[in-house]
Amino acid sequence: MERIKQIQDWLASLFPGRTFTLAPASADASFRRYLRACFADGSTRIVMDAPPAHEDVRPWLHVQQLFRAAGAHVPEVLAQDVERGFLLLTDLGSTTYLAALTDGADADALYRAALDTLIAIQRVSRPDALPAYDRVLLKRELDLFPDWYIGKHIPIDFGATERNMLAAVFEKIIAVNLAEPCVFVHRDYHSRNLMDDGDKPGAPGVIDFQDAVYGPITYDLVSLFKDAYIEWEEERTLDWLARYWETARKAGLPVRADFGDFFRDYEWMGVQRHVKVLGIFGRLFHRDGKDGYLANMPLVAKYLRAACARYGELTPLLRLLDKLENRQVQAGYTF
Helix, strand or coil, rough: CHHHHHHHHHHHCCCCCCCCCEEEEEEECCCCEEEEECCCCCCCCEECCCCCCCCHHHHHHHHHHHHHHHHCEECCEEEECCCCEEEEEECCCEEEHHCCCCCCCCCCHHHHHHHHHHHHHCCCCCCCCCEECCCCCCCCHHHHHHHHHHHHHHCCCCHHHHHHHHHHHHHHHHHHHHHHEEEEEEECCCCCEEEECHHHHHHHHCCCCCCEEEEECCHHHHHHEEEECCCCHHHHHHHHHHHHHHHHHHHHCCCCCHHHHHHHHHHHHHHHHHHHHHHHHHHHHCCCCCCHHHHHHHHHHHHHHHHHCHHHHHHHHHHHHHHHHHHHHHHHHHH
C-alpha cells in the first residue's frame, strides 16, 4: 500500500488538478508490475512500478531507446523517477497477441508484422550496445533445469553420472548457440509481450524487453514460433521461418546461407531456451509460489522432446526426458 500511495502522489504532482484511478494492467515473472492510470477525460497512461531493492529501470530505459531508434513500436517514456523505480509510459492497450489470436485474429498478418519489427530491431544491432549472450549466461540458464526442474519439480535419482552426462550435452548445445551470428535479442519475443495495438495497426507493440542482449540470431524466432503459451502446427511455423530467412537475407542480416543450417541453429537454440524455461517455471512455482506457469510446462517439454529426437547428439537428453516424464506420471502430476 505504501508503493501505491507513492505512485498516487507522484501522478498527482505530474497532473495537478486531474482525477484518476489506478488499476492493475499486468504483471510479469519478476517483482515488476504495471498499473493503468485512467483519467476523467478517458485517456490512460501506464505506470511501471519496479521496486529498487529488486529491479532497476535503467536497462529498460536503455533498451527502449535502442528499439525506438530502430522504429519498433515501444512505449514512450512520459516521466520517470529512477530512484524510486517509477516510469510513466504511453498505453499500448490491453490486447496481447495471445488474446487477439485466441479471439480468431489473422495469425499470418500478426506474425508478418512481428517479423517485420524483429528484422528492424536486428538491423540496428551492434555488439557494444547490450550485454553479450555469452557462455556464462547460456550455462547459467541451462543450470536452472537440473536445479529446479529435476531437483525440485520432478525429483529423480540424479547422481554424478547423470550430472556429467547432462553437463556434456549442455556443452554441445552452448557450442552450437555460440557459433551463431549475433544480433539484438529481446529474449521473450512472444505472444504475451507483443500487443495488438489498434492505434497503430500493422506494427505490434513491444513490451518487457529489459533483459535484451546481443546474441544468437535465431533466439527470438524460437520465442515467437515455439511459444510456451500458444501452439502452432510445425508446417505453419516452418513457412513463417522460411519467410523470415528470405526477408532477413535480403535485408543483409547475417543468417546462414543455407536454410538447413539456419534451421539447425534454430532447433538447437530452442533446446537451450526450453531447458531454461522448464527450470524457470519450476523455480517460479517452488521458490516464488507462482503456479500460473505449471499449465504451460507440457507444451515446452513437447517442443524440447521434438528437437532432441531429431539430433543424435541430443539422445542422452531425450532419454533423461523419458525418465522424467515417467516419474511425472507416477507422481500423479496432472498439469
